Each structure stands twice: as structure tokens, then as C-alpha cells.
Amino acid sequence: MNEPIEEAKAEAPTDFIREAVKQDLAEGRFQHVHTRFPPEPNAYLHIGHAKAVWIDYGIALDFGGKFNLRFDDTNPLKEEQEFVDAIIEDVKWLGADWEDRLLFASDYFDQMYTWAQDLIRKGKAYVCDLTPDQMREQRGTLTKPGQNSPYRDRSVDENLDLLERMKDGEFADGEKTLRAKIDMASPNINLRDPVMYRIRHAEHHRQGDKWCIYPSYDWAHGLEDSIEGVTHSLCTLEYEIHRPLYDWFLDELGIYHPRQIEFARLNLSYTVMSKRKFIELVAGGYVSGYDDPRMPTIAGLRRRGYTAEAIKEFCRRIGVAKADNIIEAAQLEDCIREGLNKSAQRVMAVLDPVKVVLTNYPEGQVEELDAVNNPEDAAAGTRKVPFARELYIEREDFMEDPPPKFFRLAPGREVRLRYGYFIKCEEVVKDGSGKIVELRCTYDPATKGGDAPDGRKVKATLHWVSAAHSIPAEVRLYDHLFNKVNPDKVEEGQTYIDNLNPDSLKVVEARIEPFAKDAKPGDRFQFERLGYFCVDKDSAPSRLSFNRTATLRDAWANVQKAQK
RNA sequence: UGGCGGAUCGUCUAAUGGUAGGACAGCGGUUUUUGGUGCCGUCAGUCUAGGUUCGAAUCCUAGUCCGCCAGCCA
Numbered sequence: 001m002n003e004p005i006e007e008a009k010a011e012a013p014t015d016f017i018r019e020a021v022k023q024d025l026a027e028g029r030f031q032h033v034h035t036r037f038p039p040e041p042n043a044y045l046h047i048g049h050a051k052a053v054w055i056d057y058g059i060a061l062d063f064g065g066k067f068n069l070r071f072d073d074t075n076p077l078k079e080e081q082e083f084v085d086a087i088i089e090d091v092k093w094l095g096a097d098w099e100d101r102l103l104f105a106s107d108y109f110d111q112m113y114t115w116a117q118d119l120i121r122k123g124k125a126y127v128c129d130l131t132p133d134q135m136r137e138q139r140g141t142l143t144k145p146g147q148n149s150p151y152r153d154r155s156v157d158e159n160l161d162l163l164e165r166m167k168d169g170e171f172a173d174g175e176k177t178l179r180a181k182i183d184m185a186s187p188n189i190n191l192r193d194p195v196m197y198r199i200r201h202a203e204h205h206r207q208g209d210k211w212c213i214y215p216s217y218d219w220a221h222g223l224e225d226s227i228e229g230v231t232h233s234l235c236t237l238e239y240e241i242h243r244p245l246y247d248w249f250l251d252e253l254g255i256y257h258p259r260q261i262e263f264a265r266l267n268l269s270y271t272v273m274s275k276r277k278f279i280e281l282v283a284g285g286y287v288s289g290y291d292d293p294r295m296p297t298i299a300g301l302r303r304r305g306y307t308a309e310a311i312k313e314f315c316r317r318i319g320v321a322k323a324d325n326i327i328e329a330a331q332l333e334d335c336i337r338e339g340l341n342k343s344a345q346r347v348m349a350v351l352d353p354v355k356v357v358l359t360n361y362p363e364g365q366v367e368e369l370d371a372v373n374n375p376e377d378a379a380a381g382t383r384k385v386p387f388a389r390e391l392y393i394e395r396e397d398f399m400e401d402p403p404p405k406f407f408r409l410a411p412g413r414e415v416r417l418r419y420g421y422f423i424k425c426e427e428v429v430k431d432g433s434g435k436i437v438e439l440r441c442t443y444d445p446a447t448k449g450g451d452a453p454d455g456r457k458v459k460a461t462l463h464w465v466s467a468a469h470s471i472p473a474e475v476r477l478y479d480h481l482f483n484k485v486n487p488d489k490v491e492e493g494q495t496y497i498d499n500l501n502p503d504s505l506k507v508v509e510a511r512i513e514p515f516a517k518d519a520k521p522g523d524r525f526q527f528e529r530l531g532y533f534c535v536d537k538d539s540a541p542s543r544l545s546f547n548r549t550a551t552l553r554d555a556w557a558n559v560q561k562a563q564k
Numbered sequence: 565u566g567g568c569g570g571a572u573c574g575u576c577u578a579a580u581g582g583u584a585g586g587a588c589a590g591c592g593g594u595u596u597u598u599g600g601u602g603c604c605g606u607c608a609g610u611c612u613a614g615g616u617u618c619g620a621a622u623c624c625u626a627g628u629c630c631g632c633c634a635g636c637c638a
Binding site: 014015019038039040042072074075077078131132135136139140141142143144145146173174176177179186187188189190192195197198199200214216217218221237238239240241242243244262264269275317318319320321322323324325326327328330331333334335337341342346372375376405407408416417418419420449450451458459460461462463526528529530531552553554555556557558559 | 565566567568569570571574575576577578580587588589590591596597598599600601602630631632633634635636637638
């Protein structure tokens, strides 16, 4: 059992954050490690959040530290209990363990208020009467410094009194703010007297109407980390420029000071990764909901058939760095294929059936053939598959006039039916429009099980189902939601919506071997030669419904692409 | 044309002044009753120009390109 240790050592992920944490520990800046995942409960989590969870939780795990799940619920206008519940479910499903530390920033509002008063007493914060428009004007621009607010020099007592009255609801929304007194000429715009509190007479999902002033992100976030004793506050790159502010508040207050470190957020090819766009996609009816299997949400991926294990492996493989990136979707697909190849029950299903009649097979005869449940797992055993005179095969497995590298069925050609017999195509039957409606074939009784006693070979093995015994099922075939690697890269006058892939969902009527008849929502299968599929939540015993999780790798498809 | 950050195979990511390595994708082979899986091989990279050094992806200088910031969002 010393092999896994070797392996763990070799595969232990290292990255610039882990190096920094290691150094902090070595230098005594921190004595232990404590991280947190701080979602705002205003939307569903996506695969980018999974990356963040695995950085936060993974680092806590690696260093024997603690991990908090903390909701950053400082804006009552956007946040809802529904999202809190969904996020808890997703983070749990992903595999992170926050033990008993399910926390809410809103529980710290009293403490934050006290600290705001401290800052006022230090002359580092003031109540400002500027309207949003005025504040924008006076903030200056990227190249021009801002100007001081006329309310900047109010006395400590007046500020204290005004803040108290803001809290007590004396003023209307937007009438006043509490601002940090830093530097209106700072080249970093975030330091130009940022707002700490704004007035919002709104119902908070946990605090009800107790508060009518709410802390802004910059003011609140460091305090939350400090209160919880977080050592390393890990976040995405866009907060890098906020770090001076994060540090400023903590230093001015003189309270425990965590270290913020930023990493690049995840982008995936052929999709978008923003809450706002998710809302638009759902509201516009472009997808069926946040858990539409084409969405990169955790809920969508789960419904699509992805496992938490595959997502974790994906996060491990993509690493952590500071350069902007777009990860190829193939990278994610490989992770789910790797897992499902080892675990998925095999079954035969025909997505686009064409009838095959075995002219020399006795009418009314049915044989039960043995089929392997999972070639990667002998313990999975075997099952029986009914074989009869009339079968269905995949329409694309036959070509009347096959090109050179097409190995499958063609007139006069012999192929193997998996676990069945060799069959040979003798006749093609078409309807008036020229569409093939039936293939008349003969079978070789000596090849039962799939081997010829005379040693002759075939170049292809096809999947099939019995026409009479197979069951119908709805199968949803998914493709990329967008047809551009980066849907946000658009022409003048266009938006990412214009880059939607019109063929991202195709629903087909398939036939499946009877073994699958008792499949329950969430069950995963490999349809042989086609891909991995899972039973959708819409499925019913009377009406099976499958989602395609991923196709199998397809060498023939590559050949076809090359021939074009 | 303010500030902050970034740039290594097609895509991610290592190399911490000393052989540019791995994964995914691609290509080729092999095994195979899944054109799957496995196994083997292969293609392919340090943004540019100078400099320091015995030696530079790494350090210095000057450029180039990309991202983020002007919410009372997070």
C-alpha cells in the first residue's frame, strides 16, 4: 500500500496559491489554514464556481485546515432563499464539507455597524448627501482625478448622528451614503471614497426589515473574513484592484487581517459563464431553465449526467493560474468519459432505426443472447438480450454505396451483430421517395455469439435491438449551446445571443433493449457505440426519457471530417 | 492616452538561473465482438528586440498584444 503515497506525492497539485500558503505558514504569517467559499445567493452556481470551491476547499484539505460556506448576502434587492437552498445543495453535491460552518454575512451586520462608527470616530468615514449622478460626476475618470465631496468634512458627531438616523430609517433610498474617506485623486478608482453603506428599505431574506442600510461588498467582505478567522481569502482576478481597499479597511480598524489572493476565473469554450446571461437565456426561452442540460450550471451538468467526481477531476486538471483562459469543452468531456467508461452499464439502443429482416431466420423464433454488462468491470456480470427475425439497426450503419473507409453494412457485405450473429445484406427495400425502409439480410447460424467457426472475419460490429422486444424512448441529443468558441466575441451590432447554436438540442425517438425498462431518473448507461446517457427527471416508467451526457470518441467521425 | 494584472505546444498547465515536462485535442500504430477502452509512438511552445550571465521561459531595459477598473452590484 505504499504505492498510493508515491502517487499522491507525484500528483499533489501545486500552484502559485498553494506555494504562497506554504510560505505564509513557513514564515509564521499564519499558524493554520482557513478558507471560505463566499457565494452571493442571487443565482445558480456554475462550473466556474466549482473551480473556486475546489480551490478553496481543496487547499483547506491539503493543509489540514478549515473551510467555511458563507453566503455574502449584503444586497436584499437581489438575493433570495431559493438560491441559498440551491447553492447549499450544489456545494454539498460537489463534495465540499463545511462541517458546522454554514455562515451568513448578514449575521455580522451589528458588528459591521459598530466598526463603521469606529471609522467615523477616526475621521476615516463620512455621511455623504450626493445623489448617484453627482457622485459619478465627482468621481472623475480613468485619467482625471475626482473632487472631494462637499460633505467630506462633516464633524464626527454629525456623521455619527446621521449614520444613526440612516439606520433608523429617517431617509429615503439613495438619499445618503456612508463613505470611506480615502483619496479622491487616487489612480485606483476604487479608492476614491467608496460607499460603505447605502440605504435600502427592503426585506432581507434572513434579517427581515431589521435593517434599512446595507454594507457594500468592499466594506463588508474583509470584515466577514476577519470575523471568521479566515487566513486566505481566495477570489477571482477582477478583485485584484480591490485588494488595496480590502487591506485599508482592515488596517484602519486594526483587526485581524486575512490575506487575499486572486486567480483567473474559468471560461469554457462554446458557452458563457455569467449570471446575467443565464438569466437572459432562461427568460428568453433559449433554454428550459437553470438546470437545462446544455447550461454550464452545476444543476445543468448534474441533469446532463455529469458526476461530481468528474467535475472534481476536471478542476484538478485545469489547474490554477493568473492568465486568462478558455478551456476546451473536450477537456471536460474527457473527464466524464473516463469515469463513466469504468462504471456505466452497457446497453444497446438504436437512435435512428432502420428495419432489418433476416430472411432465413425462423418466423416466431426468439433467442436470449448473453451480453456483457461492462467490459471494464467483470463483476457487473451479464444479461440476456432477445434476438428475433426482425431487428432495428442504426440507419447510419448502412450505406448503399460505401466510401473506401466505411467498414459497416453494405449490399453484399457481412458484418457482426454484437453478441448475435454475422449477417449479410442481400436486398435493399425503398419507398416511393427512395428512402430505405428495410434491409433484407441472411444470418449465419454457425456464428451465434459472434464468432465464425471457420475463422472468417468481419470489419464491423453493429449494435441492434429486436423490433418486437425493444421499447421506445425519447432521447435528447445535446450539442454546444453556442457555435463560437467565445460567444462573447461578436460582430458590430450583435450579441452573444446571435451566436446560439440552433442545433444544440435534437430530440429523437429511439428503441432500447428491454433491459433498460426499469431505469430510474439519474441512472447512467453507455449506449454501445454511441455514448453515455442518463435518465432524465422527466422520465416515467411509461415513457422513458434520456439525456446524452457525452458521445463516445468517434474515429469514424474524424475520418468523415477529413474526407470533406 | 491613469492604475492594476497577464503573456510557455491548437487548448490548459509545469519548470523558482542549469536537459522546456505533463494533460486534453490531433496524427500514426497495436489490441479489440463498441471505429469505444487499454497500450505504444508522434506532431507541436517560451510575445518581440536588446542586455546581464559560462548558462535566461526565469533577472534587467524598451516595446507589442490581451484582460480588469469610472454601480449606492458582487
